[in-house]
Amino acid sequence: MLGLLSQVGPINGNGLSSQADILIGDFWTMTRSQVYRELKDLEKSGLVKGGPVGPRSSREFSITPTGEIALNSWLETGPPEEVIRFPILLTIRFGSALTPQRLRELLDEFQVRHRAKHEYYTQLNADMTAANHDPFEIATVRFGLLFEATVASWLEELPRIVPSLSSDIEHEQP
């Protein structure tokens, strides 16, 4: 949030939440509720400063100099280890409890979703590169692109790993 505020502030809670979706939504999520709560806390600790109450009891917040320092030291510290939670791997891991047909259906849905994401990143990557966007931003898009490509190739190889998924062939027990 400090990072966002330093780029798009002064802004109100709702706006900040939208900007988060736009600017970092591809690899970070936060709900509006979180934004408001956190904004309150950050103000209390002096890292952001809120202006007067405007329409719909909204207030605009900006990062303070102390906030900039905190942001910087957060960045300096380096990212925490990522928490990976990939629900479809749960489905796969316990996949023997499903019929192969149903599992294949689920995987197909999954594939559709991720093909769309892949296209999205491909487009975004092309556009941003063409438009000479901030390289740091492009770097994050590249990650998304590579990631979706990986998902695709994993799906492709799956039937070779899990025999019950290969299409219409009978699997004989010799």
Place this chain on the structure above:
Amino acid sequence: MLGLLSQVGPINGNGLSSQADILIGDFWTMTRSQVYRELKDLEKSGLVKGGPVGPRSSREFSITPTGEIALNSWLETGPPEEVIRFPILLTIRFGSALTPQRLRELLDEFQVRHRAKHEYYTQLNADMTAANHDPFEIATVRFGLLFEATVASWLEELPRIVPSLSSDIEHEQP
């Protein structure tokens, strides 16, 4: 948890938590505390059944027939959309606030961690394949392996995307 219980139950909370780490820890996290709380709830809804109190006030839980049904219908429903939260992309996204030197250091640390993971998955994949493990299990390992390979190639291409990261060369402004 139901999936785990159906494979490793009857087991107490602590044991279940350990099994979770072992069996699905590579793509799903849960803390012991969560396990205990959830076990309590699942018992209340009749999806698991706890035995008598043993040493250290521990109890062993098993999945009930109702639980098996619930598990199955959860699997049938298909995985929810995954939530991606990749902290290093935040660091990158706001990377212009760091010196290129510091950023490179952070990326190096990141690379070390992930190279280790890549090796881990490579090994695991080889072992499991050799030992003719459950293909569903292997499929999840394959994902880990592909993912880490992707991280590696992203890191490799990064300097080409973000000029300030390319090593010792001077970047002239023509």
Place this chain on the structure above:
DNA sequence: AAGGCCATGTAACAAGTTACATGATTAA
């Protein structure tokens, strides 16, 4: 059989989600 170390569980807190309330703005 005493001391230290694990195994097991609990409680308090923090972060994340969902559902709701309400005051502006716009369009008919």
Place this chain on the structure above:
DNA sequence: TTAATCATGTAACTTGTTACATGGCCTT
């Protein structure tokens, strides 16, 4: 100028994390 819609914020609930308590077990 009323109704519909959207912007903004709040409250209640759920999930996730951290820190703590304590009782068995093993080692000497």
